[in-house]
Amino acid sequence: MKIKGQGVSLDSLDWQVLKLLHENAKFTYTEIGNKLDVAHSTVYDRIQRMEKQGIIKKYTAVVDLQKAGMQQITALMTIHTDPKESESIASKLAEFPEVLEVSSSFSEELVINAKVVAQDQAKLHSFIAHSIAPLPGVLRIRTSIITKCFKEEASPLIP
Amino acid sequence: MTVSPSRVLRSVLREEAFYFFTSIGNYTGQSASSLDEFLQQIKEVNIKSLEFHLYREDFEKWIAQTLGDAKLAEDIKSLRNMKVVGNALRDRLYFLVSRRIKDLKIAPQASK
Numbered sequence: 001m002k003i004k005g006q007g008v009s010l011d012s013l014d015w016q017v018l019k020l021l022h023e024n025a026k027f028t029y030t031e032i033g034n035k036l037d038v039a040h041s042t043v044y045d046r047i048q049r050m051e052k053q054g055i056i057k058k059y060t061a062v063v064d065l066q067k068a069g070m071q072q073i074t075a076l077m078t079i080h081t082d083p084k085e086s087e088s089i090a091s092k093l094a095e096f097p098e099v100l101e102v103s104s105s106f107s108e109e110l111v112i113n114a115k116v117v118a119q120d121q122a123k124l125h126s127f128i129a130h131s132i133a134p135l136p137g138v139l140r141i142r143t144s145i146i147t148k149c150f151k152e153e154a155s156p157l158i159p
Numbered sequence: 160m161t162v163s164p165s166r167v168l169r170s171v172l173r174e175e176a177f178y179f180f181t182s183i184g185n186y187t188g189q190s191a192s193s194l195d196e197f198l199q200q201i202k203e204v205n206i207k208s209l210e211f212h213l214y215r216e217d218f219e220k221w222i223a224q225t226l227g228d229a230k231l232a233e234d235i236k237s238l239r240n241m242k243v244v245g246n247a248l249r250d251r252l253y254f255l256v257s258r259r260i261k262d263l264k265i266a267p268q269a270s271k
Contacts, residue, residue, distance in 0.1 A: 075184060125183045133178040133186045143184025 008053050013038065017046050018056070025059045072117050074100075074149075075124055077132070078142045079112040085137020086110055092135055098127055121145070164263040167228040168194055177221045181207045194226060194263075198256045201249060209248050213239050218252075231259045 010018075013036065020032050029047070033040040050056045065072055081089050086104060090112050093102045101115040118124035128141060176192040179200060189204050191197035201209065212218050216239070223232035234255045243251055 077184065080188075121183050125180070128184045128186065129178050129180065130174070133180075133190070134173050134176065136173070138186070138188075140188035141184060141186035145183070 008055060010050075010055070013042075014046055014050065014055075017043060018050070021047070021056070021059075072119055073121065073124060074115065074117050074146045076144050076146065077112075077114045077116055077128070079114065079132065080109065080139040080141070081112055082137040082139060083110055085135075086112060089135050089137055093132070096127075096131060162228055162230070164266045167226050167231075168260070168263055169226075170196075171225055175225050177217075177225075179204045179208045179212070181205055181211055194222075194228075194256065194260055198253065198260060201253045201256060206245060206249060209252060210244055213243075213248065213252075228259070228263075231255065234259070 016036050017032055020027055020035060027035075029040040029043040032043045036043070047056065079089065079093075090102050090104060093099050093112065093114050096116075098118060099114050099116050101113075103113050105111055105113055116124065116127070118127055124143075124145070128143065132138060132141060170193040173192070176190045177197060177200075179187045179189045179191075181187060187204060187208055189200050189208075191200045213235070216236075219232040219235045219239070222228050222235065235252070238248070238251055238255065
């Protein structure tokens with residue numbers, strides 16, 4: 001089975017390797033090879049290729065900041081913008097380290113959605129008031145502070 | 160302490176403007192780049208926004224630190240201490256700011 005995504009073909013073995021790495025990025029080539037019943041060199045080649053193609057973007061650690069002693073809050077912002085400035089606002093938002101995700105969506109009007117973190121409510125407000133609201137083209141902002149997270153998955157693999 | 164009326168009445172940069180919120184992170188889309196614009200917005204913004212900023216001390220901070228008017232900041236602080244809310248807050252805030260603008264505009268050089 002070959003699945004095409006943005007011009008890059010992945011076969012079922014590629015997807016199985018990706019699923020295992022997604023489950024645990026610390027699996028060795030040998031461990032993945034054993035699980036999939038293929039040689040570790042095959043796994044190595046597949047991973048190398050997918051890294052070069054940018055399919056595997058990076059390996060990262062999921063940190064529980066509360067356990068690490070860091071207090072922080074996460075908020076979801078909906079930013080209503082002048083459509084002419086929308087792209088520029090989204091690009092600027094993406095540059096802030098406080099902003100984890102930026103996307104645009106359309107329902108009744110085009111809006112920018114952003115996930116943002118801050119140490120506390122005061123810092124969150126200060127960031128939005130001093131860094132986001134002054135951006136040219138920002139019409140208004142609605143912000144919800146996340147009180148409880150029921151599921152958090154980086155990017156589900158559904159081939 | 161003397162203040163320069165022209166400094167207090169000037170227009171500030173977009174980054175230094177006052178942005179009106181109704182609660183944490185909820186921006187109304189209204190802002191003021193000068194004391195004149197601030198006065199205009201007092202008439203127009205949601206009353207929740209005036210209450211939100213007054214009790215966070217945002218107005219007095221912006222007026223003292225950005226516009227450089229310690230006297231008006233002090234007047235607004237006293238309003239906060241009186242715990243005024245609702246339309247009474249809007250009216251009193253409007254009165255204080257409009258009176259100060261009038262004083263500053265007729266002051267020749269510097270104002271106390």
